[in-house]
Amino acid sequence: MERNNLYPIFLKTEQLRILIVGGGFVAEEKLHFLLKSSPAARVTLIAPYFREGTLEASSGHRITLRQELYHCDHLQGNHLVIAATDDPEVNRQVFEDCRKRRILVNVADTPSLCDFYMGGIVTKGHVKIAISTNGKSPTTAKRLRQLFESILPEDISLLVQNLNSYRRKLKGSFEDKVTRMNELTKPLVEED
Ligand SMILES: C[C@@]1(CC(=O)O)C2=NC(=C\c3[nH]c(c(CCC(=O)O)c3CC(=O)O)Cc3[nH]c(c(CC(=O)O)c3CCC(=O)O)/C=C3\N/C(=C\2)[C@@H](CCC(=O)O)[C@]3(C)CC(=O)O)/[C@H]1CCC(=O)O
Numbered sequence: 001m002e003r004n005n006l007y008p009i010f011l012k013t014e015q016l017r018i019l020i021v022g023g024g025f026v027a028e029e030k031l032h033f034l035l036k037s038s039p040a041a042r043v044t045l046i047a048p049y050f051r052e053g054t055l056e057a058s059s060g061h062r063i064t065l066r067q068e069l070y071h072c073d074h075l076q077g078n079h080l081v082i083a084a085t086d087d088p089e090v091n092r093q094v095f096e097d098c099r100k101r102r103i104l105v106n107v108a109d110t111p112s113l114c115d116f117y118m119g120g121i122v123t124k125g126h127v128k129i130a131i132s133t134n135g136k137s138p139t140t141a142k143r144l145r146q147l148f149e150s151i152l153p154e155d156i157s158l159l160v161q162n163l164n165s166y167r168r169k170l171k172g173s174f175e176d177k178v179t180r181m182n183e184l185t186k187p188l189v190e191e192d
C-alpha cells in the first residue's frame with residue numbers, strides 16, 4: 001500500500017516571514033487557517049484588491065496588505081510563499097521564482113507545484129496535531145481535524161503542563177529522569 005512520506009515540522013511563524021500572493025477566497029481561507037493555528041504569524045499578502053473578510057481577518061494580527069500585482073521582488077526576505085491567485089501563469093511564475101531562490105513554495109490546491117502542503121490542524125493548549133492525507137483528500141483532512149477537535153479533551157494541555165512541572169522537580173541524571181518520566185506515563189498507553 002502507498003504511504004505518506006512527507007515530514008511534518010512545527011514552524012515558529014512569529015520569527016519567520018510568510019508571503020501569500022493573491023487576495024481572493026483561497027488566499028483568505030489559507031490566511032484563516034494559518035492565523036487560527038498561529039495568531040502571531042508574520043504574513044504579507046500581495047494582490048490588487050482584498051476582500052472585506054481578509055481585511056477583518058487581518059486586523060489585530062501582524063499582517064501587511066500590499067495592493068500590488070505580484071513581482072519577484074516581493075519574495076525578498078520571505079521564508080515561505082503561498083500562491084493563491086486565479087491566474088495559473090502567475091502561480092507558476094511564483095513557483096519558479098521561489099525555486100530559483102530556494103524559498104519553500106505552496107501553490108494552493110495544486111499538489112504538483114507544492115514543496116509543502118498545508119495540513120488540517122488541531123490545537124488544544126500546548127498540544128498540536130497536524131493531519132495530512134498526502135495531498136490526496138483535503139476533505140478527509142478537514143473531517144479528521146473536526147473529529148480530533150471534538151474528541152480531544154480541552155484539558156489535555158494540563159497533562160503536558162503537569163508533566164513539565166514534575167520533570168523540572170526531578171533530581172538525578174538525565175537517564176534517571178527519562179526512566180521516571182516513562183514509568184509515570186506508561187499507564188496512558190497500556191491496554192487493560
Ligand atoms: C487541509 C487544508 C489546509 C488548508 O487549506 O490550510 C487543505 N485543504 C483544505 C480544504 C479543502 N481544499 C479543497 C477542498 C474541496 C475538496 C475537493 O474539491 O475535493 C477542501 C475541503 C473543504 O473545503 O471542505 C480544494 C482542494 N485542495 C487541494 C486540491 C487539489 C487536489 O486535491 O488535487 C483541491 C481541489 C481543487 C480543485 O478541484 O480545483 C489541495 C490541497 N489542499 C491541502 C490542504 C493540501 C493537502 C492536504 C492533505 O494532505 O490532506 C493540498 C494538496 C495543497 C495545499 O493547498 O496545501 C484545508 C482543510 C482545513 C481544515 O478544515 O482544517
Ligand SMILES: NC(=O)c1ccc[n+]([C@@H]2O[C@H](COP(=O)([O-])OP(=O)(O)OC[C@H]3O[C@@H](n4cnc5c(N)ncnc54)[C@H](O)[C@@H]3O)[C@@H](O)[C@H]2O)c1
Nearest residue numbers: 022023024025026027046047048049069070085086087090
Ligand atoms: N474558491 C475555491 O473554493 C476554489 C476551489 C478550488 C480551486 N480554486 C482555484 O484557486 C484559484 C483561486 O481561487 P479564488 O476563489 O481565490 O479566486 P479569486 O478570484 O477569489 O481570487 C483571485 C485573487 O488573485 C489575485 N490576483 C490575480 N492576479 C494577480 C497578480 N498578478 N498578483 C497578485 N494577485 C493577483 C486577484 O486580485 C484576486 O485577489 C482559482 O484558480 C480557482 O479556480 C478555487
